[in-house]
Amino acid sequence: MIKICVAGAAGRMGSTLIKEAVARGYTVVGAVEGKGNPNVGKTLREAGICNSDVKIVDPSHLEDAAKEADVYISFTTPEAEVENLPIVANLGKRIVMGTTGLTVEQMQKIKDSISKKVPAVISPNYAIGVNIMFQLSKTLARLPPDYDFSITEVHHTGKKDAPSGTAKKLGEIISEARKYTTTVYGREGINPRKPGELEILSIRAGGVAGIHDLIVAGPHEMIRIEHTAFSRSVFAQGALYASEWICKQTKAGIYSMEDVLS
Ligand SMILES: NC(=O)c1ccc[n+]([C@@H]2O[C@H](COP(=O)([O-])OP(=O)(O)OC[C@H]3O[C@@H](n4cnc5c(N)ncnc54)[C@H](OP(=O)(O)O)[C@@H]3O)[C@@H](O)[C@H]2O)c1
Known part of the structure; x- marks a missing residue:
């Protein structure tokens, strides 16, 4: 062994x-x-x-x-x-x-x-599931240009880095495939989404081991892939x-x- x-x-x-x-x-x-x-x-x-x-x-x-x-x-x-x-x-x-x-x-x-x-x-x-999510995100990145990609991640309050390494990696895969040039880490005030932007939002709460949600929204439909680590x-x-x-x-x-x- x-x-x-x-x-x-x-x-x-x-x-x-x-x-x-x-x-x-x-x-x-x-x-x-x-x-x-x-x-x-x-x-x-x-x-x-x-x-x-x-x-x-x-x-x-x-x-x-x-x-x-x-x-x-x-x-x-x-x-x-x-x-x-x-x-x-x-x-x-x-x-x-x-x-x-x-x-x-x-x-x-x-x-x-x-x-x-x-x-x-x-x-x-x-996590094997997250690595499958990386692969699925490459497939989703082939959707038409008017589909927007956003990532949210939730982790325990003790986590030091933000966004999570996983959200960054997902973001890299999507940005490369979609030719995104900017990543926005949250919005405040009058701040609408511009073309070429990826959104990554981080939440730190309680004891959450890790949740990553990839949201892909077009004008008339939305796909979400969520991975939750139970522990x-x-x-x-x-x-x-x-x-x-x-x-x-x-x-x-x-x-x-x-x-x-x-
Ligand atoms: N890749 C993945 O699947 C995955 C999953 C979960 C977490 N992570 C990452 O793994 C890292 C650790 O997460 P965690 O939640 O376990 O953090 P944690 O509870 O703070 O554990 C990190 C440990 O490393 C110790 N440490 C600090 N300096 C060291 C050194 N020079 N040599 C050896 N040990 C040292 C810390 O000691 P002190 O507290 O005394 O400084 C602490 O006990 C984070 O970067 C997190 O994002 C990765």
């Missing part, structure tokens, strides 16, 4: 992923948290995550935590990814990364530092599926969930 090192181990996604991984028979060999996180120094058992004696360490012990792993799975922060991923790639460890909110420069820096060294999956959303388990399961897939890849490079699912 696959041995994993999880970064952001005590976070919302990391802890969910560890629970799902253990239930599937994976072995957790390493757990990393941010410097100063209250769980650093505790075992996964003491942190209430799973029945394991693996100690949660801070990034200064990253090499030690990852050295026995087949895959390094990371749901942390953009800054953490920029620092940690090159170290993991230098160890020759395969990577599955789900962190969102990276700037174009941060993402480029990561790609430059890992793409020639190890196989890695990077995806803003590991973070859907992302965790997708990331574990990606881990199994990346273990079979021998060519270094950056892969997407589309590659995994194809």
Whole structure:
């Protein structure tokens, strides 16, 4: 069975992923948290995550935590990814990364530092349904020019980045296909829709794991595709599926969930 090192181990996604991984028979060999996180120094058992004696360490012990792993799975922060991923790639460890909110420069820096060294999956959303939604959006983008595309996304109040990485990715697919030149992130006052505009609206409320709604409206009809994540388990399961897939890849490079699912 696959041995994993999880970064952001005590976070919302990391802890969910560890629970799902253990239930599937994976072995957790390493757990990393941010410097100063209250769980650093505790075992996964003491942190209430799973029945394991693996100690949660801070990034200064990253090499030690990852050295026995087949895959390094990371749901942390953009800054953490920029620092940690090159170290993991230098160890020759395969990577599955789900962190969102990276700037174009941060993402480029990561790609430059890992793409020639190890196989890695990077995806803003590991839910299989959302990745099918990406594909459906390409089909819908073939609708006539007088059909407008809008995206809404709802997430829990603790989510830091907006719009979500998933809404951005959906927006990129649609803007490329429809030749949109502008993205509008909300409207106020007298501000009608102009040609060439994509709309993305973000809502932060309560404990919502993630809702994405693609609205495509023409003059006389409307299509909506809505994806609702019932819990973070859907992302965790997708990331574990990606881990199994990346273990079979021998060519270094950056892969997407589309590659995994194809
Ligand atoms: N791709 C997907 O399918 C998917 C799904 C859900 C969420 N996400 C993304 O995943 C990321 C994490 O989300 P979340 O809800 O789990 O956030 P979270 O609960 O804040 O967890 C992030 C964890 O990373 C830790 N961390 C910070 N710096 C670190 C470092 N240098 N090394 C290791 N760990 C570090 C944080 O510790 P401190 O709190 O102490 O700083 C925190 O425990 C976000 O970008 C989110 O948008 C992606």
